[in-house]
Amino acid sequence: MNMAISALLRPRRLAIVGASPKEDSFGANLLQSIRYLGFAGEVVLVNPRYDRIGDMVCHGSLSEVPGEVDCAAFAVGDAHLASSLTAAAKAGLRGAVLFGRAHGDEGARSRIDVIRDIASNSGMAVCGANCMGFVNLVDGLQLTGMPFKSLPAPSGVALISHSGSTWSGLVGNRRQMGFDYAISAGLELATGAADYIRFLVEATDVRVIACVLETIRDPAGFLVAAQLAAAKGVPIIVLKLGRSEAAKHFAISHSGALSGSNAAYDAFFERHGIVQVRSLDELLDTAELLALRRVMPVSGIALGTDSGGERQLIVDLAADLALPFTELAPATMDAVGAHLDAGMEVSNPLDYWGDGADVMAPVLGAMAKDPGVGIVVMATNLPPDRRFSEMSAAAIRRVHAETDKPVAVMGNIATTLSPDIAAELRGRGIAVLMGTASGLAALGHLRRWRFGQPAADQPPPQRLSPAVHAILDGAGGDMLRSAEGFRLLVEAGIPSAPFAEIRAPEDIAAFAAQHGWPVVLKIDDAAIAHKSDQGGVFLGLRNQQEATVAWQALSARHPQAPVIVQAMASGVELILGMTTDPDFGPLITLGLGGVFTEIFRDTTAVLPPVSAAEARRALERLKAFPLLTGARGRPPADLDALCTLISRFSAFAVGVAGRVAEIEINPVLAGPEGAVAVDCLALRRKEASHEQ
Structure with missing residues (x-):
C-alpha cells in the first residue's frame, strides 16, 4: 500500500x-x-x-x-x-x-x-x-x-x-x-x-x-x-x-x-x-510543541510571566487540567530571587515583573538550569508595536540560546500576539502557543507523551471453564438471573458477598446462622434489571422477624419472582461493567456506583485486560476517588483488593466476550476489609460461540 x-x-x-x-x-x-x-x-x-x-x-x-x-x-x-x-x-x-x-x-x-x-x-x-x-x-x-x-x-x-x-x-x-x-x-x-x-x-x-x-x-x-x-x-x-x-x-x-x-x-x-x-x-x-526538535529531558515545567493576574489565571486553569509545575531547587530559587525586587515571591509559576527592571532573561535562564526543569515557558501577550514586546522577545531568544532544553512562549490572548514576533521566534525553534487554555493543555500533552506511565504487564484473558459454559447454556433466557451471574463471578475468582436462593422464610434463618445478621433480600427476576427501582430489595434485615416481613412484601409485589438472600456488606459503592463495542470489542466501565450512578455519571472506561496498576490509574481519574482514600474521616478502602478485583474482572470480560454481550457488577462495595460484588447483571450473546 x-x-x-x-x-x-x-x-x-x-x-x-x-x-x-x-x-x-x-x-x-x-x-x-x-x-x-x-x-x-x-x-x-x-x-x-x-x-x-x-x-x-x-x-x-x-x-x-x-x-x-x-x-x-x-x-x-x-x-x-x-x-x-x-x-x-x-x-x-x-x-x-x-x-x-x-x-x-x-x-x-x-x-x-x-x-x-x-x-x-x-x-x-x-x-x-x-x-x-x-x-x-x-x-x-x-x-x-x-x-x-x-x-x-x-x-x-x-x-x-x-x-x-x-x-x-x-x-x-x-x-x-x-x-x-x-x-x-x-x-x-x-x-x-x-x-x-x-x-x-x-x-x-x-x-x-x-x-x-x-x-x-x-x-x-x-x-x-x-x-x-x-x-x-x-x-x-x-x-x-x-x-x-x-x-x-x-x-x-x-x-x-x-x-x-x-x-x-x-x-x-x-x-x-x-x-x-x-x-x-x-x-x-x-x-x-510536540514537533520541536529539542527533546524535553525531564518532566518538570517552569513558567514565568509579567502579570500577577495572569499568573492566577494560569494557576487556576492548570489546576483544572491537573497540570503540575515543578518545585524549583533551592539553588534555583536563590538565583531567581537575586534578580527580583524586594518583597517579590520566588515561585513556579513566577511573576517576575516588579518596578520595571528587565530581569526576564536572568530569571528564566536560571529556571532553565534547574535539573528538574524540562521546558521553560514565558507567558506574555506580545502585542505589536510595543517596546515591551520586543524586550520580551529578546529575553526569550537569549534564554533559548543559552539552553538546550525546549523553550516556549504562551500568549494569554491569541489575538494580541504580534504575527511578526511570533514568526521570528518560531523561525528559531521557539514554540509560540496561542492561548492560556490551549497552551497549558499542550504542555500537559507534551509531558504525558514524554513521561507517561510505562505500560504495565496485562493479565492474560481468562480461558473459560466448562462450568462457565454450563452456566451460560443452562440460563433460562438471554438475560441471566443474579444467582447465575454470581456463579459466573465465582468462576472468575471475583469476590462476592455470600448468597443463597430461598423458597421460604425458614431458608433465611439457615443462611443467617452460617453468615450472620444483617442480611439482604432481593428478587431475582431476569426481566427486572434494576430491582431497587421496583421495590425489589430490602436491606439491613437484622433478625428473622424483619426478614419474614420483607419476604411477605416481596411475595406480594412480585409473586412469581425467585428471591435470594445475601450477606450485608459495606463500603464505597462502585460500578464495574463490560459492554461490547462494535469496533473495539470488550469495554470496561468503572465509576461511582449504586443508585447515584446515572445522576453523577462519574465514570471512566478502559480497554481490557488491565493490570492492577492500570486499574488504580483509572480509579484516580474519578472525582469520587477521594472516597476510597479516607476523605472526610472515612476509613480508606483496601485499594489493592479493589484493583485486583477490577483486573481479574477485565481478564474474565475478555475471555467471556464471545459468549456474553454485557456484564455488570453494581455495586462493588470497596471497604477497609476488601472489595466484593453484591449484584450482577449479565446478557448472553444471541449467537453464542463455544470457541475460545
Missing part, C-alpha cells in the same frame, strides 16, 4: 482528468493549485473536448497519454467517477483523487461500492471521495480545487482530516505551521487514516501526525499504525468529532448507557498513547 500511497501523494507524473480552460472552473483551479507552489513534476491534461489548454496538450483519455502516469485528479461529475476510475485502473495508475461525493448508483449497485471495488481490484490508493484533496509541501505540490496562493515551509507536522472545511482552515493557518503532508481523507473509500499514518511513519520524516476524525473505519489497522508510530517516536494527535452523539445504546446496564459513543475511543486512545485534544486551537498548539 505504501507504494500506491507514494504514487498518490508524491507523484512524478500527474494527470488532471476533466481539465478545463474556463476560468474558475474546478479543472482550471486544480491546474492553478499545482502551479502555485511550483511543483517540479510533470502535469498532463485529459479532456476529450479540447486539444490544447493554454500552452499544454490536452489528451482525449488516459489511454492516449504516452508513458506512465502515477496519479490522476478527477474534476468530473459523480456520474462519470466510476468510468473514469476504471479507465485510470486500465492505464495502470496507482493513485487517484476523487473530489465528488460519489452519490448515486451504477446499475443495481451503489456508486460508492463500485468505486471501492475498482480501487481494491487494481491496488489503487484513493483520496476521497468527497474530499478537498491534499498538500505535499515536501515536493511543492498542492492539489485542491480551492487553492492557497502560498503556504509556509514544512514544519515536521502532517495532517489527516475527515472534515474538508476543517482541513482548509488548518492548512491556511497563520502560525507558520506548514504541513509536510495535509490530507483531506473524505469518505476513505479505499485508503483510510490507518493507511496514511503507516505511510507517514514508514516513508517520510514527519515528527508529528495530527488527525481530525469523525470515526475510525479500520480499528485493527489503526492500532497497527499507532503501534508503528509509537515505536518510531512519532506522536499521533487526534481531535475526535461527534463526541456527544450517543451513537450506540446498550440494552440493560448502567455502564452501557454511560459508555456512550465515545467511551471506547477515549479508552483506545488512552491505552495506545494517542494524544486526544478537545479543540482545533489545542490541536495546533499541541502539534507545534
Whole structure:
C-alpha cells in the first residue's frame, strides 16, 4: 500500500482528468493549485473536448497519454467517477483523487461500492471521495480545487482530516505551521487514516501526525499504525468529532448507557498513547510543541510571566487540567530571587515583573538550569508595536540560546500576539502557543507523551471453564438471573458477598446462622434489571422477624419472582461493567456506583485486560476517588483488593466476550476489609460461540 500511497501523494507524473480552460472552473483551479507552489513534476491534461489548454496538450483519455502516469485528479461529475476510475485502473495508475461525493448508483449497485471495488481490484490508493484533496509541501505540490496562493515551509507536522472545511482552515493557518503532508481523507473509500499514518511513519520524516476524525473505519489497522508510530517516536494527535452523539445504546446496564459513543475511543486512545485534544486551537498548539526538535529531558515545567493576574489565571486553569509545575531547587530559587525586587515571591509559576527592571532573561535562564526543569515557558501577550514586546522577545531568544532544553512562549490572548514576533521566534525553534487554555493543555500533552506511565504487564484473558459454559447454556433466557451471574463471578475468582436462593422464610434463618445478621433480600427476576427501582430489595434485615416481613412484601409485589438472600456488606459503592463495542470489542466501565450512578455519571472506561496498576490509574481519574482514600474521616478502602478485583474482572470480560454481550457488577462495595460484588447483571450473546 505504501507504494500506491507514494504514487498518490508524491507523484512524478500527474494527470488532471476533466481539465478545463474556463476560468474558475474546478479543472482550471486544480491546474492553478499545482502551479502555485511550483511543483517540479510533470502535469498532463485529459479532456476529450479540447486539444490544447493554454500552452499544454490536452489528451482525449488516459489511454492516449504516452508513458506512465502515477496519479490522476478527477474534476468530473459523480456520474462519470466510476468510468473514469476504471479507465485510470486500465492505464495502470496507482493513485487517484476523487473530489465528488460519489452519490448515486451504477446499475443495481451503489456508486460508492463500485468505486471501492475498482480501487481494491487494481491496488489503487484513493483520496476521497468527497474530499478537498491534499498538500505535499515536501515536493511543492498542492492539489485542491480551492487553492492557497502560498503556504509556509514544512514544519515536521502532517495532517489527516475527515472534515474538508476543517482541513482548509488548518492548512491556511497563520502560525507558520506548514504541513509536510495535509490530507483531506473524505469518505476513505479505499485508503483510510490507518493507511496514511503507516505511510507517514514508514516513508517520510514527519515528527508529528495530527488527525481530525469523525470515526475510525479500520480499528485493527489503526492500532497497527499507532503501534508503528509509537515505536518510531512519532506522536499521533487526534481531535475526535461527534463526541456527544450517543451513537450506540446498550440494552440493560448502567455502564452501557454511560459508555456512550465515545467511551471506547477515549479508552483506545488512552491505552495506545494517542494524544486526544478537545479543540482545533489545542490541536495546533499541541502539534507545534510536540514537533520541536529539542527533546524535553525531564518532566518538570517552569513558567514565568509579567502579570500577577495572569499568573492566577494560569494557576487556576492548570489546576483544572491537573497540570503540575515543578518545585524549583533551592539553588534555583536563590538565583531567581537575586534578580527580583524586594518583597517579590520566588515561585513556579513566577511573576517576575516588579518596578520595571528587565530581569526576564536572568530569571528564566536560571529556571532553565534547574535539573528538574524540562521546558521553560514565558507567558506574555506580545502585542505589536510595543517596546515591551520586543524586550520580551529578546529575553526569550537569549534564554533559548543559552539552553538546550525546549523553550516556549504562551500568549494569554491569541489575538494580541504580534504575527511578526511570533514568526521570528518560531523561525528559531521557539514554540509560540496561542492561548492560556490551549497552551497549558499542550504542555500537559507534551509531558504525558514524554513521561507517561510505562505500560504495565496485562493479565492474560481468562480461558473459560466448562462450568462457565454450563452456566451460560443452562440460563433460562438471554438475560441471566443474579444467582447465575454470581456463579459466573465465582468462576472468575471475583469476590462476592455470600448468597443463597430461598423458597421460604425458614431458608433465611439457615443462611443467617452460617453468615450472620444483617442480611439482604432481593428478587431475582431476569426481566427486572434494576430491582431497587421496583421495590425489589430490602436491606439491613437484622433478625428473622424483619426478614419474614420483607419476604411477605416481596411475595406480594412480585409473586412469581425467585428471591435470594445475601450477606450485608459495606463500603464505597462502585460500578464495574463490560459492554461490547462494535469496533473495539470488550469495554470496561468503572465509576461511582449504586443508585447515584446515572445522576453523577462519574465514570471512566478502559480497554481490557488491565493490570492492577492500570486499574488504580483509572480509579484516580474519578472525582469520587477521594472516597476510597479516607476523605472526610472515612476509613480508606483496601485499594489493592479493589484493583485486583477490577483486573481479574477485565481478564474474565475478555475471555467471556464471545459468549456474553454485557456484564455488570453494581455495586462493588470497596471497604477497609476488601472489595466484593453484591449484584450482577449479565446478557448472553444471541449467537453464542463455544470457541475460545
